[in-house]
Amino acid sequence: MSNIDSKIPEGPLAEKWSRHKAAIRVVSPANKRKLDIIVVGTGLAGASAAASLGELGYNVKAFCYQDSPRRAHSIAAQGGINAAKNYQNDNDSVYRLFYDTIKGGDYRSREANVHRLAEVSPNIIDQCVAQGVPFAREYGGNLANRSFGGVLVSRTFYARGQTGQQLLLGAYSALNRQIDAGSVEIFARHEMLDVVVIDGKARGIVARDLTNGEVKRFGAHAVVLATGGYGNVFFLSTNAMGCNGSAAWQAYKRGAYFSNPCYVQIHPTCIPVHGSQQSKLTLMSESLRNDGRVWVPKKKEDAERLRKGEISANDIKDEDRDFYLERRYPSYGNLVPRDVASRAAKERCDAGFGVNAEGKAVFLDFKYAIERLGRDTIEKRYGNLFQMYEKITDVNPYENPMQIYPAIHYAMGGTWVDYNLMTSVPGLYSIGEANFSDHGANRLGASALMQGLADGYFILPYTIGDYLAGEIMVPKIDTNAPEFEEAEKNVTGRLEKLYNIKGDQPVDYFHKKLGHIMWEYVGMSRNEEGLKKAIEEIAELKKEFWSNVRIPGEMNNINPELEKAGRLADFIDIGDLMARDALNRNESCGGHFREESVTEDGEAKRNDEIGCYASAWEFQGEDKEPVMHREELVFENVKLTQRSYK
């Protein structure tokens, strides 16, 4: 039974947001000055929210674990940001962006949220232009667009291959302006380690100053989490080293439901793992698939000789190459969506056709495009990516095909939020990648940046006012309250416990182990037996970690190993919940592929009879089985169809 209230407004889809805005309460300027808001995270979502809330007159405190808000992981996004501007006159519209996002998400997201996202998307571009973001331009001076996977129109705005950087620097500049004006106070190198809930409402956080280990209390009338995704559960991913799920996990332990943890996105074009010393995977832009052809050898002997280094790709004749995407998906070919391309690569490598020493890579070949278009054209299009590839691998992609392999990239799951972006704890909000809201079971390219900025600039600043209008009589939050005391004890207790284990193995040893379990059983392809095994193995790993981790250094000094240990402790628990969620969802949809739910020719098979829900997991206590609530997804405006790329 669904006991979940997602607070979707009444009325026709296209009018829900404007009707809702008209109906919700607004706080007067004089009262805004009396209200404190904490924003944890300064990526696109957090920086845009903190700046906008500061402009409105609230007192804002913003937190990030890096040394500067400008370094949040959003900085690394390359490709671009979508918006339904229809500048190209190719019949794009709010409805089309809405529809593409719902379909791309394999019909597992909320119609009302996605429509609102599409509605505000044009404002984002205007806002960023006004801030001085140097988007790419046409000769005539207008904004340029490019196309991205899975859609038929050209609606992606970009700033070279550094779109995330430029958008974040735009939001960072707006944030800086508010810091200068005194409405936002910034706490960099601070890590939030607990949420404080008083009488059922979020009233503050406990954070550790990473430079000296001091654990501090911060009170506020509302708390916003903008802490990004949990992809680093897998150890190796395209996420930055510090990306974590800890803030969302602490919120979960304080009563905020966690939604759809099993939905993670695997990106097909990453530079493969080399050896066992690797710490991080590098994404090669999706755009490369426009001109590169993906292949492996047809003959196993060739693959074996490639792995041993006896021959190289160019020794294999065209007729001995298996362009497996073109073979399996003649109509979309190399441009099938991310999840399909990733699974197909894994299938070939598992069957013994992988091309690098580890047997875990396929070729992405530009030879054909260079023959067709000339080297100059390819260099203009992808020069910087080719250079980056060569710096990392020492292989020149103009002469030899690139090697690529899928890697974890994005978390669609996250903290459950209602239409107002509020979690199941009143006064606690979650925005950006940290929440679960808009991408269903699969995210389209260039839509994460859109969602982060939509949440931060144009949605949260309205919806949070509705809640805060009821809080204007609440005085400054007293951080001496027993709940703060308890939260601080909880934090220091846990840190001391970790520090005092004094075992034999560094944190990464356990993190790599967790990564293996997750990749093996909760990765690209999942089945009941494997998932049950994962739950068991994670439980064992958890015991081992809590009895044998070794943390060097001092508690009251900068101590990266202690930080990592805390994050890993939470990743272990998140991994367990991911496996449970995946086990529960006995269908294949988007990034979640269950081997039990496939069509006759082995493609993913969605099952709307059982799968049309968003899970919302409720914490029941340490080492107790969590309870899953279901938010039923109702589709009134689109017809559910099976995706086909054949």
Place this chain on the structure above:
Amino acid sequence: MADKILKKIYVKVWRQNNPSDKGRFETYEVENISQGSSFLEMIDILNDQLIREGKDPIAFDHDCREGICGMCSMYINGHAHGPDSEITTCQLHMRKFEDGETITVEPWRAGAFPVIKDLIVDRVAFDKIQQAGGYVSVNTGGVPDGNTIPIAQVDAEEAMDAAACIGCGACVATCKNSSAMLFVAAKVSQFAKLPQGKVEAKRRAKAMVAKMDELGFGGCTNTGACELACPKNISISHIARLNREYLKAKFSD
């Protein structure tokens, strides 16, 4: 292609437990490093070794490991970000080193960037300079349609060249005067190239330069070292533009 293995290297690294500690070099041996590994992966391996020996691992800043967040910051063998061009520390690979080599690793050294621990320095001064004026004063909402402000492609591209700065601080670390001119110039120049930035151009140039001076960065004597060290290839021609903007602002006082 199989990567060569470096059988043994020596890492001579700056150790300083806290801001008031005097600090010193220590040398560690690391064995069997694949040349395909990144420099930071080599440090990870060294740290793993130190932890297992019961020692304190080397503290260093890093996050994206893709050359874009600007967090990594090591001065390696006398070069900011090490002996390769147009890259950050995290993009440096062990191919650039020889078997048996001693590699010297230091933090950024500049008065305005005090050491916090080992190779980690405090770069808050950079944020403060940006807070002094590195923005266009627009609130969220109420802005015109993006295409009502046409911008010539060359201008947008030039603004982007400047905006590519990742704020790592290599320019300051390299400069014998510890000047932050290239950093400030990149922001001022980005906005100088765009109509959105023109309105506040004078205030911005003055405020950012004043803040830079106040925070103890040195003056620019045009040595050009910053440009060479910059992982994003930001040209010193932006400094010339900053100077013009600054003088314009001063003369109109």
